[in-house]
Amino acid sequence: MFKRVFWIGTGIVVGVVAVSKAQAYVRANTPQKAREFILGPDEDNVGQRTLFGLLTQFQQVMKTREDELNNQYTERFEARQRSL
Numbered sequence: 509m510f511k512r513v514f515w516i517g518t519g520i521v522v523g524v525v526a527v528s529k530a531q532a533y534v535r536a537n538t539p540q541k542a543r544e545f546i547l548g549p550d551e552d553n554v555g556q557r558t559l560f561g562l563l564t565q566f567q568q569v570m571k572t573r574e575d576e577l578n579n580q581y582t583e584r585f586e587a588r589q590r591s592l
Contacts, residue, residue: 531554534546
């Protein structure tokens with residue numbers, strides 16, 4: 509268990525460092541117009557925008573799935589009520 513937590517933590521840290529280094533490289537070695545095209549007009553909040561987008565998409569999918577399950581449950585319940 510401890511090994512898994514260690515390696516997951518290590519992977520997260522390596523990923524964060526790699527992304528920050530890549531963003532620093534892009535900022536240092538690309539022209540302004542290309543940077544704005546790649547990172548968007550708000551270069552400093554790329555991570556926040558990405559995380560917000562992922563969370564929003566996750567919530568939409570979760571809500572859709574919850575609605576599907578509720579509809580299935582309601583249909584089963586109504587079918588049993590009719591058969592009684």
